[in-house]
Amino acid sequence: MGFVLQYTGADNPFLPEKLEELSFYSIKENGNPLEGLKTLGFYVNIIDMGHNPKAYFPITFEAEVFVKLPKQMIEGKNYTFKSYGLGETDIDVTFTWSDKNVLSEAIKVNQIGYLSDAKIRLAYFGKWLGTAGPLEFIPQSYEVIDLNSGKIVYTGIPELRYSAGQKNEGAYQLDFSGENVYGLDLIHLKKGVYCISIPGVGRSYSFCVADNVMAEPLFTSIRALYHQRCGIELGEKYTFWTRPKCKKHIKLLMMPEYHFEYCSKLPNNIFEQVDQFLEQREGNLKYKIVKGGYHDAGDYDRNPYHLRIANVLCTAYDINPEAFIDEQFIIPESGNAIPDILDEADFLLSFYLENQWQDGGIPSGTESNKHPKNLNKNAWLTNTENEINEYVILPVTQMSCFDFAAGAAHLGLELQASPEVKDKSDKYIYAAEKAFECGMKNFPPENLEEQLMAAHAAARLLAVTLKHEYADIIKTFEDVLNQKKDYLNPAVLWFVSAYLSIPKNTPGLDIEFQNSLKKNVSDTWNWALNKFFLKEGYLHFKHPWAPFTNGTGSVGQADLIILAWIITGNEHLLDMIKVTADFCLGANPLGKVMCSGLGQNHILHPLVLESMNDDIKEYVPGIWVYGPIGNKEHWLQKQYESIPSFDEIPLLYRYIDIDQCPMHTEFTVQETLCKAVMLFGILAPSNPEIYSKPIPKPD
Ligand SMILES: [Ca+2]
Ligand SMILES: [Ca+2]
Ligand SMILES: [Ca+2]
Numbered sequence: 061m062g063f064v065l066q067y068t069g070a071d072n073p074f075l076p077e078k079l080e081e082l083s084f085y086s087i088k089e090n091g092n093p094l095e096g097l098k099t100l101g102f103y104v105n106i107i108d109m110g111h112n113p114k115a116y117f118p119i120t121f122e123a124e125v126f127v128k129l130p131k132q133m134i135e136g137k138n139y140t141f142k143s144y145g146l147g148e149t150d151i152d153v154t155f156t157w158s159d160k161n162v163l164s165e166a167i168k169v170n171q172i173g174y175l176s177d178a179k180i181r182l183a184y185f186g187k188w189l190g191t192a193g194p195l196e197f198i199p200q201s202y203e204v205i206d207l208n209s210g211k212i213v214y215t216g217i218p219e220l221r222y223s224a225g226q227k228n229e230g231a232y233q234l235d236f237s238g239e240n241v242y243g244l245d246l247i248h249l250k251k252g253v254y255c256i257s258i259p260g261v262g263r264s265y266s267f268c269v270a271d272n273v274m275a276e277p278l279f280t281s282i283r284a285l286y287h288q289r290c291g292i293e294l295g296e297k298y299t300f301w302t303r304p305k306c307k308k309h310i311k312l313l314m315m316p317e318y319h320f321e322y323c324s325k326l327p328n329n330i331f332e333q334v335d336q337f338l339e340q341r342e343g344n345l346k347y348k349i350v351k352g353g354y355h356d357a358g359d360y361d362r363n364p365y366h367l368r369i370a371n372v373l374c375t376a377y378d379i380n381p382e383a384f385i386d387e388q389f390i391i392p393e394s395g396n397a398i399p400d401i402l403d404e405a406d407f408l409l410s411f412y413l414e415n416q417w418q419d420g421g422i423p424s425g426t427e428s429n430k431h432p433k434n435l436n437k438n439a440w441l442t443n444t445e446n447e448i449n450e451y452v453i454l455p456v457t458q459m460s461c462f463d464f465a466a467g468a469a470h471l472g473l474e475l476q477a478s479p480e481v482k483d484k485s486d487k488y489i490y491a492a493e494k495a496f497e498c499g500m501k502n503f504p505p506e507n508l509e510e511q512l513m514a515a516h517a518a519a520r521l522l523a524v525t526l527k528h529e530y531a532d533i534i535k536t537f538e539d540v541l542n543q544k545k546d547y548l549n550p551a552v553l554w555f556v557s558a559y560l561s562i563p564k565n566t567p568g569l570d571i572e573f574q575n576s577l578k579k580n581v582s583d584t585w586n587w588a589l590n591k592f593f594l595k596e597g598y599l600h601f602k603h604p605w606a607p608f609t610n611g612t613g614s615v616g617q618a619d620l621i622i623l624a625w626i627i628t629g630n631e632h633l634l635d636m637i638k639v640t641a642d643f644c645l646g647a648n649p650l651g652k653v654m655c656s657g658l659g660q661n662h663i664l665h666p667l668v669l670e671s672m673n674d675d676i677k678e679y680v681p682g683i684w685v686y687g688p689i690g691n692k693e694h695w696l697q698k699q700y701e702s703i704p705s706f707d708e709i710p711l712l713y714r715y716i717d718i719d720q721c722p723m724h725t726e727f728t729v730q731e732t733l734c735k736a737v738m739l740f741g742i743l744a745p746s747n748p749e750i751y752s753k754p755i756p757k758p759d
Contacts, residue, residue, distance in 0.1 A: 061087070062165075063125040065147030066107070074104045074123040076191075076703060078146065085127055088140040096130035101192025105702040108665065109718050111440040111672060116720055119700065123147070126189045132260045133157040160205060164262030166195060167244070168598075168651040169255075170642035171265045171659035173273030174246060175743060178638045179631075181246040183256055183264060184598055184647060185218055186239030188713055191704050194224035194240045199258050202244050207253045207266055214249060218242035218258075222597030229596050231604040237649040238710025241597030265646070265660045272745040277645065279389060280658045280756075281736035284682030285404055286391050287670075288729050290362065290411070291351030298390050300757055301680040303670055306444035309360060312426060312453050313338075314346045317417050319455035322503060324510055326364055326424055326457055334452055335429035348453060352411030353425070357728040358667035359432050360444070361451070362425035364460060365730045366408065370467030371520075371554065372619060372734040373405040374474050376741035378561070379626060383744035390751055398478055401741065405471050406484070412464050413491050420494030421456035421502070422464040428452075432669060440720060443673045458510060461499030465517035466558065468492035473524040489524055496521060500533070508539040512551040515540045519558035522566060531568025534559075541573070547584035548603060553623040556581055560627055582628040585621075593636055598712070600643035601636050608690030608711050609723075611732045614654040615644050615684050618739040641739055649712040650688070655736070657681025657756070665719040667726040672719055678758040679719075684732040688715040689723045696721050 063085060067073050078084070079102045087094045108120040123146070133139060135158055143151040155162065166187040174181045185202070187195040204214040222229075222241040229236045244256055249269045256264040287294060293305045315337055320327060327333055353362040354369075377384055377399065384399040393403035412422050428449040432442040454460075469492040475485035496517050499505075505514040515537050522530035534540070545552045556577045562569050592604045601621040602612055610616055618640055625633035639647075646653050646661065653659035656666050656679045666683035690711035697706055697716065706714065715724050727733060 061127050061129060061141070063127060063141065063143050063151060065123045065125065065143065065151070066120055067148045068108075068118050068120045070118065072104065072121045072700060074102075074121055074146070074703075076102070079104070079123055079125050084143055084146050085125070086142045087127070087129060089133075090137050091140075094130055098128040100126040100128050101190050102126065102703065103188075103190025106696065106700045106716055106718065109696075109720055111438070111720055113438065113441075115438050115440050116696070121700070124190065126192055135159070159259050159262050160257045162262040163265070164258070165651050166261055167256055167258060167264035168647050168649070169264045169267045171267060171646035171653055171661065172277060173268035173270055174249075174642060175273055175638055176251050176269050176271050179247075179635045180599065180639050181249070181269070182599060182639065182642070182647065183244040183246055183267075184221075185242040185244060185258060185261070186237065186597070186649070188224075188238040188649065188710050194238060196240070197261070199242055199261060201259065203257045203259075204246065204249060204254050205257055205263070207255060213252075213254070216245055218244055230592060230602065235710060236712050237597050238713065239597065239649060274641065274740045274743040275745055275748060277641070277655075277658060278383075278737065278740035278744045279751075280655070280682040281684065281733065281740055282389050282401065282404060282682075283391075284680070284684070284733050285354065285729060285737070286389070287680050287682070288354040288733070289407060290353050290355050290360070292392075295392075298392065299755060301670065301674070301676060303444060303674075306355070306360065306447075308444070308447045308449055309426065309451055310351070311347050311349055312451050313341070314348055314423075314453045315455045317419075317421050317456050318502070320457065324458045324503065326454065330427055330454075331429050334427050337452065338429055338450060348415065350411060350415060350426075350453070352407055352409070352414065354408060354729040356730075357726050358669055358722065360447070360449075361427045362411065363728065363730065364424040364454070364457070364463075365728075366425060367412065367422075367460060367463035367467050369730055369734040370405045370409050371470050372738050373401055373408075374467075374470040375557065375619075375623070375626075376738040377401050377474055379622070379742045380744060380746075382746035383741060383748060385748055385750065387750040388748055390755055394751075397480055398475070401737070402471065402474055405467075405474075409464070409468055409471060409488065412460075413468065413488065415453060416491055416495065417456065417498075420461070420491075420496075420498030422460040422495050422498075424454040424457050424460040426451045426453055440669075441673060443669050456498070456502075458499055458503030458505065459513060461495045461503065462505075462513040462517040465492045465496040465499065466513075466520045468495065469517065469520035469524050473520075476524075492517070492521060493525070505537065508543050508545070509551065511537040511540045512555050516551070516555040516558050519555065519562060522569070523558070523562045526563075526566050528568045531566070531570070535570070545580070547581045548588065548605070548620065550620060553581070553620055553627070556627055557623045578627055581624055582630065585624045585628060585630065585633060589632055589636065598643060598648055599636070599639040600648070601640045608688060608714070609686070609692070611684070611686050611727075611735070612690075613648070613687030613712055613715070614732055615736040615739050616686065616732050618735045622738060622742055637739070638743065641743055644684075644736075644739070649710065650715060654685055654687045655681075656683045656685075663717050663725070665717050665725055667719045667722055676758045681756060682733070682736075683727055684736045685725045685727050686723065686732065688712050690714050692723065694721050694723045
């Protein structure tokens, strides 16, 4: 049993020697004190922070103290739990014990629902108890209760999938959860609404099994992109989380087209570079009125990587076109006869299209010389209304030319299916050709990485234009053709998926090369599937070599396994994609949906400046945060040390839900938000209905 104590102030009051002291806790059974309680251990960490008027203050500390009862609780008896003098408020709770009614956080389920056609459907039992290590309780059985009839429809035996300390997860032989992980198989369930109950433990959150369970995650996730739109007002017709036009992002100074001369990517010190440019500005300054594209994350730049979002959205559409219609996501373009997901890709690319240079060059986005600030010293009080930053339109790079070419060619291809927007489709394809030409002329790709970017664009252009010249260009990329490649690498997978999308009879297409790429991806992923993914306690896709960062505990890498599945057709990869969705939706060690506003127990404080500084308590929904960051300690974690210390916390528990901790609660449109759209989009049901319900309201 866990006592949860909280304190909000400046210093952590939860000292180990006090927390261990049994006299602070009492438990009664039907009014009679239970003797022989034992404190097993505790977990103390920061869980929230204020930011107004002072940053990082006040701090809410939480101590979870795990107390063992002398015997199991008995169905129907009343239990009273008291704790005095430890936290801010004392605990005095009485309830009637029933393992069918009392919620247990040791049972983790996909809180939205499992797909009815999934071949693997798992919930999990396990819990890490802080200084006490793994929960040692061995569950003997579990029951699945149909919540419509109240009847037990399935009884099963939990299967030990992983023992704490076994250390065989991922390529670095790690222990992801620190738990003894038991699998609770749900494969025998028919469609319906259920919860799981474990004798002596309690019940899970409710979940359903249905064909359409991924529709809601898709809806919530793609609308987060709408909320990140730059240069427009977010109006009442579309959302409760409204805001006026972001005024500092409308009229922007242009940096010269080739300000950085030959460069593959923007320099790393971009703030300094922009700062220098703003300092030294003089004479003939050129301003442009712009819109389109997204705010990157908690900040407002259009990051150079955003161009890749177009291919992510278009690929989701390619894979599962029946799941997407017009009037699906309540955006300004709902009702224009184009599927709303393609409107989103169009809104993104429109910024780059409108600002393409005469010779085809594509700006790398927009940036300021610092993170968002307001007149107040406390930068966390910034929003788009009080921001004082100045932004510029960034110069052209090799990456911006080729990435735009790849995205615009892809969107142009999708739009060809809608005759009413032939002009728009033609415009994108023409702009893609110009951008590619500019890239080849000014930034001829030299190494494998650069050639992969160019080859990806050429393959997309070949697929839509069927022009032999693009096939010929790919044949000049020696490194792409001959060098040994890592088929788990994103750039390789994106190129291969594009090259395999080229229609069979296209002039110049190298079928043998297509086949060899497919075989290599197939071999690599088969190997990785058996060597890594299937050995995890909590099944989910995580790139075997990647450290726990930037979305590893969330949706961030879903595109890779989706591409591998599409390239190879290996159905086991599709099974792994589905369990990855389950994992993100709550079937993970924290037992939380790693997205705001989705599911019954979800993260609460994503780093969104608008939500941090508006009058609505609930943060804007659909923000998929990076999640647990295992490889690096944030300075807040160093300053307010947890017990046990950071190094002793299992990797997938290393998360603090604090909006001023960017490593954990930040996100980006490119790294996490669009990947969520792809993951849930390819699993979403066919033939969705036009959205006619009211728009989602804050709680
Ligand atoms: Ca940024
Ligand atoms: Ca539409
Ligand atoms: Ca708020």
